[in-house]
Structure formats: C-alpha cells, structure tokens
Amino acid sequence: MVASARAAYAAGDWAAGYASFSAASALGPLTPEDLDAMATAAWRLGRLGESARLAELVFTRHARRDPVAAGEKAVGLALIWLTRGDSNLGRTWMERARELITGALVAPVHAYLAYLDAAVAADAGRDAELRERVRELSDLEQQLAHPEVTALGLVAQAREALSQGSPEAAFELLDRAVSVVGADPSTIEWVGEVHGVVVRHTRGAAEIERSDRLAMALEDWLAESGLAGLYRGWAAHTRGVLRVRGGDHRRALESLGVALREYRVLRPHGDTADVYEWMTLAHRGLGDSDAAEADVTAAAAIRRQLGG
Known part of the structure; x- marks a missing residue:
C-alpha cells in the first residue's frame, strides 16, 4: 500500500497518492517522509485544512530531531494559513520558523520566510518594512541563484512598486516573475504562490492582453502539474474577471x-x-438586479469581517 502511494506521488498523481497514503495510515503509522508526502498531496488537491493538520504532525516529529527541517515545515505551514486568510496563525508559524532556522546555513527556506515577511508587510501597508524585506530577498537571491527565490523577489518588488503608486512598473515585474519561475515539483507551493499573486494583482487592473497572457500561464501550469482545489479557483476567478471585462457576462458567472x-x-x-x-457587474450586465444586489450584500459582509 505504501509502495503504491509513493509511486503515485512520485508520478504526480496527487489523488491516487493521497488515497493510498490515507489507506496505509489506517493500517499503521506512516514515516515522517510519507506523512509529509500525504500532507503535500492534500495541499495540491485543495484540501488545505487536512494538509495543515498533517503538516503539523510532520513538524512535531522533526522538531524532536531536526530543527532546520522543522523550520522548513513551519514556513510551509505559515504559507498554508496565510493563503487561507488566517494572518494570526500564519505569523505564529513564521515566528516558529524564524527561531528554528536562525543561524543555519543560508538556504531557500530563509528566502521563503523573507518573502512571507514582505507579503505580510505589504498587506498591512508597512512600506518601510516592505522595502527592507525586498532588499533582504535581493541579497538572498544573489547567494542562492534559485529560480523560485528570484521569482518571489520580483513579486515582492512588484508589491513595493504598487505601494509607491507605480502599477506599470509592478506589472512588468510580475511578468518577469512568471517568466523565470521554475517548475520543480518539490516547490509547487511556491510556484503557485507566484502565479496566485500575479493574477490577483493583474486580472482586474492590467490591460486585458497582459492579464489574459498571465491567466493562460497559470492555466497551462495547472494542466501540466495536475493541480486542483484553490489553484483551480484562482484560474477560474481570473478567467471570470476577464470575461466580465470583455462583456461575456454569462460565461463569466460560470x-x-x-x-x-x-x-x-x-x-x-x-x-x-x-x-x-x-459577479455583481456580470449580473448587472445581464439585467439581473436582484442577483446583483445579493452579490453586493455578500461582498460587503466579507469586507466587514475583514475590517474593510
């Protein structure tokens, strides 16, 4: 059972790998490596809650014997929680990671943590801290020569440009981030972060041709990687926005x-x-004022919860 799970996971068949690991875990405890693979497969299928639960088990096992590996897992957990929208838990895991990897040899995990620091600073509007983190990422990029680190650094620079009121410069940086990001299956989560942030900041604001090109880059990557869940949501969201902008309101709603x-x-x-x-704009475009009003209400309720 475990052998078939490992084979499916290695082949990028996340659904089969997850199902086989799950069945094997019912027969006995998995090794930390297999548990980690199961957590990763859950993430790539969009089961973020399950992925976080499993990743915390992996973290606990690593914390007893390998602080750096535990720090890497803590950074991954921070990404999960920040992606889900829980900034408090995300920051908690970031601090755990920082404690564990401080003083270790420089590795991509240091850049991933610096990127999350930059993202949190950008979200909070702390421009001075964002500038500092962008410089830190630039230094790490020079030391590591790692494609995901380079791409994440460009994303952070783009967010700095947006904070300075320079959207065109930001869009150019986001274009470059997509062009350099790698396709190493071991770093899918960070490649996904690049694509997700790129489409989030361009789908409604950049010119349609550029937005469409970046959306297609995400869609092609999803098809090649066999990913589902939240990644599919980002792609569908972006395609829907572009269809609203193009006047194709019915397909946009789909x-x-x-x-x-x-x-x-x-x-x-x-x-x-x-x-x-x-959806409000799409329903208005179709003349459905009742549905549009319901959309307005739903959006406003979420914004209130977020403090907006």
Missing part, C-alpha cells in the same frame, strides 16, 4: 461560480469578496 466553490476552503478572504464584486 467561471466565478467555480471560483466560489473552490474558495470554500478559505477563511473570510478578500478573494471571495472580489468574486462577488465581479
């Missing part, structure tokens, strides 16, 4: 509906509110 279904794994989240806001 895409945005897919995004809403995939976003059920999120806590109250700006992406979900954004979907409802674009």
Whole structure:
C-alpha cells in the first residue's frame, strides 16, 4: 500500500497518492517522509485544512530531531494559513520558523520566510518594512541563484512598486516573475504562490492582453502539474474577471461560480469578496438586479469581517 502511494506521488498523481497514503495510515503509522508526502498531496488537491493538520504532525516529529527541517515545515505551514486568510496563525508559524532556522546555513527556506515577511508587510501597508524585506530577498537571491527565490523577489518588488503608486512598473515585474519561475515539483507551493499573486494583482487592473497572457500561464501550469482545489479557483476567478471585462457576462458567472466553490476552503478572504464584486457587474450586465444586489450584500459582509 505504501509502495503504491509513493509511486503515485512520485508520478504526480496527487489523488491516487493521497488515497493510498490515507489507506496505509489506517493500517499503521506512516514515516515522517510519507506523512509529509500525504500532507503535500492534500495541499495540491485543495484540501488545505487536512494538509495543515498533517503538516503539523510532520513538524512535531522533526522538531524532536531536526530543527532546520522543522523550520522548513513551519514556513510551509505559515504559507498554508496565510493563503487561507488566517494572518494570526500564519505569523505564529513564521515566528516558529524564524527561531528554528536562525543561524543555519543560508538556504531557500530563509528566502521563503523573507518573502512571507514582505507579503505580510505589504498587506498591512508597512512600506518601510516592505522595502527592507525586498532588499533582504535581493541579497538572498544573489547567494542562492534559485529560480523560485528570484521569482518571489520580483513579486515582492512588484508589491513595493504598487505601494509607491507605480502599477506599470509592478506589472512588468510580475511578468518577469512568471517568466523565470521554475517548475520543480518539490516547490509547487511556491510556484503557485507566484502565479496566485500575479493574477490577483493583474486580472482586474492590467490591460486585458497582459492579464489574459498571465491567466493562460497559470492555466497551462495547472494542466501540466495536475493541480486542483484553490489553484483551480484562482484560474477560474481570473478567467471570470476577464470575461466580465470583455462583456461575456454569462460565461463569466460560470467561471466565478467555480471560483466560489473552490474558495470554500478559505477563511473570510478578500478573494471571495472580489468574486462577488465581479459577479455583481456580470449580473448587472445581464439585467439581473436582484442577483446583483445579493452579490453586493455578500461582498460587503466579507469586507466587514475583514475590517474593510
């Protein structure tokens, strides 16, 4: 059973790998490596809650014997919780990671943590801290020569440009991030973070041709990687926005509906509110004022929960 799970996972068959690991775990405890693979497969299928639960078990096992490995897992858990929209838990895991990897040889995990620091600073509007983290990422990029680190650094620079009121410069940086990001299956979560942030900041604001090209890059990557869940939600959300912008309101609602279904794994989240806001425009375009009003109400309720 474990052998078949490992084979499916190695082949990128996340559903079969997860199912086989789950069946094997019912017969006896999995090794930390197999438990980690099961957690990763759950993430790639969009089961973020299950992925977090399993990853915490892996963290606990590593914490007893390998602080750096535990720190790497803590950074991954921070990404999960920040992605789901729980900034408090995300920051808690970031601090655990920082304690564990401080003083260790420089590795990509240091850059991943610096990137999360930059993302949190950007979300909070702390521009001075964001600038500092962008510089830190630039230094780490020079030391590591790692494609995901380079791409994440470009994303952080783009967010800095947006904070300075320079959207065109930001869009150029996001274009570059997509062009350099790697396809190493061991770093899918960070490649996904690059694609997710890129489409989030371009789908409604960049010119349609650029937005469409970046959306297609995400869609192609999903098809190649066999990913589902939240990643599919990002792609459908983006395609829906582009269809609203192009006047194809009925098909836009189909895409945005897919995004809403995939976003059920999120806590109250700006992406979900954004979907409802674009659905408002689509329903108005179709002359359905009642549905549009319901969308407005749903979006406003989420924004209130987020303090917006």
